[in-house]
Amino acid sequence: MSDFRKGSEERILLAHGAGGSLMHRLIKEVLLKYLDSEELAPLDDAAELAVDGGRLAFSTDSFVVKPVFYPGGDIGSLAISGTVNDLLMKGARPSHLSLGFVLEEGFLVDDLMRILESIRQTCREAQVGIATGDTKVVNRGDVDGIFINTAGIGSILPGVSLSGRNAKPGDVVIVSGGIGEHGIAVMAERNGLKLGGDIASDVMPMNEIVLPLLERFAGSVHALRDPTRGGLAASLNEIAEASGVGIVLEESAVPVREPVQAVCELLGFDPLHVPCEGRFLAVVDASVADAVVELLRNELACPLAAKIGDVADSEGGFVQLHTTSGGRRVLDMPAGELLPRIC
Amino acid sequence: MSDFRKGSEERILLAHGAGGSLMHRLIKEVLLKYLDSEELAPLDDAAELAVDGGRLAFSTDSFVVKPVFYPGGDIGSLAISGTVNDLLMKGARPSHLSLGFVLEEGFLVDDLMRILESIRQTCREAQVGIATGDTKVVNRGDVDGIFINTAGIGSILPGVSLSGRNAKPGDVVIVSGGIGEHGIAVMAERNGLKLGGDIASDVMPMNEIVLPLLERFAGSVHALRDPTRGGLAASLNEIAEASGVGIVLEESAVPVREPVQAVCELLGFDPLHVPCEGRFLAVVDASVADAVVELLRNELACPLAAKIGDVADSEGGFVQLHTTSGGRRVLDMPAGELLPRIC
Numbered sequence: 001m002s003d004f005r006k007g008s009e010e011r012i013l014l015a016h017g018a019g020g021s022l023m024h025r026l027i028k029e030v031l032l033k034y035l036d037s038e039e040l041a042p043l044d045d046a047a048e049l050a051v052d053g054g055r056l057a058f059s060t061d062s063f064v065v066k067p068v069f070y071p072g073g074d075i076g077s078l079a080i081s082g083t084v085n086d087l088l089m090k091g092a093r094p095s096h097l098s099l100g101f102v103l104e105e106g107f108l109v110d111d112l113m114r115i116l117e118s119i120r121q122t123c124r125e126a127q128v129g130i131a132t133g134d135t136k137v138v139n140r141g142d143v144d145g146i147f148i149n150t151a152g153i154g155s156i157l158p159g160v161s162l163s164g165r166n167a168k169p170g171d172v173v174i175v176s177g178g179i180g181e182h183g184i185a186v187m188a189e190r191n192g193l194k195l196g197g198d199i200a201s202d203v204m205p206m207n208e209i210v211l212p213l214l215e216r217f218a219g220s221v222h223a224l225r226d227p228t229r230g231g232l233a234a235s236l237n238e239i240a241e242a243s244g245v246g247i248v249l250e251e252s253a254v255p256v257r258e259p260v261q262a263v264c265e266l267l268g269f270d271p272l273h274v275p276c277e278g279r280f281l282a283v284v285d286a287s288v289a290d291a292v293v294e295l296l297r298n299e300l301a302c303p304l305a306a307k308i309g310d311v312a313d314s315e316g317g318f319v320q321l322h323t324t325s326g327g328r329r330v331l332d333m334p335a336g337e338l339l340p341r342i343c
Numbered sequence: 344m345s346d347f348r349k350g351s352e353e354r355i356l357l358a359h360g361a362g363g364s365l366m367h368r369l370i371k372e373v374l375l376k377y378l379d380s381e382e383l384a385p386l387d388d389a390a391e392l393a394v395d396g397g398r399l400a401f402s403t404d405s406f407v408v409k410p411v412f413y414p415g416g417d418i419g420s421l422a423i424s425g426t427v428n429d430l431l432m433k434g435a436r437p438s439h440l441s442l443g444f445v446l447e448e449g450f451l452v453d454d455l456m457r458i459l460e461s462i463r464q465t466c467r468e469a470q471v472g473i474a475t476g477d478t479k480v481v482n483r484g485d486v487d488g489i490f491i492n493t494a495g496i497g498s499i500l501p502g503v504s505l506s507g508r509n510a511k512p513g514d515v516v517i518v519s520g521g522i523g524e525h526g527i528a529v530m531a532e533r534n535g536l537k538l539g540g541d542i543a544s545d546v547m548p549m550n551e552i553v554l555p556l557l558e559r560f561a562g563s564v565h566a567l568r569d570p571t572r573g574g575l576a577a578s579l580n581e582i583a584e585a586s587g588v589g590i591v592l593e594e595s596a597v598p599v600r601e602p603v604q605a606v607c608e609l610l611g612f613d614p615l616h617v618p619c620e621g622r623f624l625a626v627v628d629a630s631v632a633d634a635v636v637e638l639l640r641n642e643l644a645c646p647l648a649a650k651i652g653d654v655a656d657s658e659g660g661f662v663q664l665h666t667t668s669g670g671r672r673v674l675d676m677p678a679g680e681l682l683p684r685i686c
Contacts, residue, residue, distance in 0.1 A: 137360025
């Protein structure tokens with residue numbers, strides 16, 4: 001039975017924004033009940049729209065990361081990369097972004113300038129422009145520092161059709177690099193952990209990886225997803241559910257850099273739950289899987305890219321983990337909120 | 344000299360988000376220094392993009408109104424109407440919106456449902472769909488209840504070219520209805536004033552007014568703007584500055600409903616500074632001005648539509664007010680923050 005009944009005293013929990021099972025219930029049992037639309041229904045990272053005869057991708061994200069500056073990035077580079085990457089995951093070449101600031105009265109103008117400089121640089125890297133914007137200022141205490149929303153549009157490449165719904169039995173799952181670096185960098189900064197420069201956020205716009213990949217393998221790539229909130233575990237469960245397929249994940253094949261593994265052990269996190277902001281999962285036809293990994297590793301500067309799993313022919317909708325120690329278990333959608341304000 | 348120097352201890356003030364002169368300085372001296380782009384430069388309510396051979400309008404707004412429910416509207420109807428109206432001001436037929444929530448831990452699910460119902464109804468009225476969305480939840484105290492960002496796109500009507508830069512000497516300025524109703528309704532609710540049902544927010548999507556107007560008068564309409572933050576005074580100053588023209592405003596011609604006037608006198612507000620969310624200013628060729636007012640009044644359910652001013656041949660960039668009492672003065676861009684969190 002749904003928790004979400006009219007007239008109940010039910011309240012929003014942190015976990016409702018965590019990318020896991022509670023968030024998916026909020027989306028399905030509340031948001032989609034009111035907002036159902038053809039474009040929204042696939043719950044991909046971006047929507048596909050038919051506009052003026054073209055195929056446009058459209059996406060939005062709000063960024064509430066705390067602290068706003070952390071090793072390897074800040075809320076500015078994150079806000080641009082996040083929406084650029086969501087458009088790429090739909091097979092689009094990002095072209096224009098909107099930028100909405102909500103600022104707390106008293107926020108340092110110097111910090112705003114530092115964030116803007118980072119936005120400018122990331123826009124240049126991603127070859128996108130800020131086309132339209134909005135700035136609101138609220139009273140001290142009504143927001144914690146700065147929140148940023150970006151929305152973005154881009155044209156979907158010809159011959160490309162990507163959706164979490166498109167995974168097919170026999171497909172291979174590939175990850176583009178080591179996981180968890182964004183989440184661990186932010187958590188470490190927030191908690192004052194000294195990591196000796198070993199961990200920096202992976203945040204980056206992935207145009208120069210994803211676009212060449214799609215240009216080469218167009219129709220053989222079935223789904224792309226960037227494992228942000230909820231990490232790899234959430235993204236794989238989303239694909240399994242949307243496609244109605246099983247996914248078998250080989251834990252030992254998942255690239256996790258040693259310092260990330262160490263901090264995860266220290267803090268009790270499973271790296272499979274920790275967000276990335278510059279990595280993607282690709283579900284590809286088995287016939288091109290080796291070639292995709294080779295292209296990523298040798299030409300697209302992704303040395304840790306690897307095949308990490310297969311889409312199984314079994315009963316659909318869940319992810320099975322073959323653990324490093326030889327066991328097998330269901331890899332659930334993360335339930336609670338481990339990492340609030342991580343993006 | 345700019346207040347905004349690197350290394351200063353300058354801080355963001357509420358007035359930097361108020362729609363007036365301090366906000367325009369923040370935009371020009373900080374934001375545009377980093378984000379300059381062809382699309383952003385005109386500072387219209389929406390940007391015009393060339394995408395896939397079509398002309399697309401693209402706009403964004405964040406909504407932080409407090410309280411979230413008030414006579415005549417709520418943050419949900421406001422978030423949809425605000426972005427829909429910004430697209431209309433660029434001469435576009437709104438088609439798709441994005442919707443980003445930032446929720447405070449502990450927010451009542453019932454209130455979220457009430458807001459979603461209002462979003463659904465307003466989308467239906469405006470004939471737009473929510474194509475993509477995002478939901479973040481932050482810790483209690485990190486945001487005040489709920490903030491919403493919407494971005495939107497729509498195709499610009501053929502033969503229509505609207506910009507605050509297009510006002511020409513001899514043009515006539517028209518307003519579509521009584522001003523200030525949104526701002527006064529929100530302020531009254533916030534301060535517990537009992538208005539006996541006399542004032543409700545004017546918030547509404549204006550498709551059914553603006554689209555027929557543009558279909559009939561296409562090229563003779565030069566600029567449209569909805570006077571939200573900073574009210575009529577800010578919008579007229581923006582147009583005067585962007586077009587390098589003078590504007591003469593006849594105070595006695597500006598429609599202000601009696602209860603709005605009364606509350607303004609009580610609280611010490613100038614109605615010319617109070618935001619509307621369902622009214623627009625049109626700068627039109629003098630040859631069609633009477634016909635535009637007639638269409639608005641008789642066919643488009645805007646009984647208070649009126650000619651309120653002229654674009655003057657004089658030295659440009661400012662607004663002159665002919666006051667009700669027969670005086671003349673410059674109508675400045677509002678400077679400070681009278682009405683925080685009004686939209």
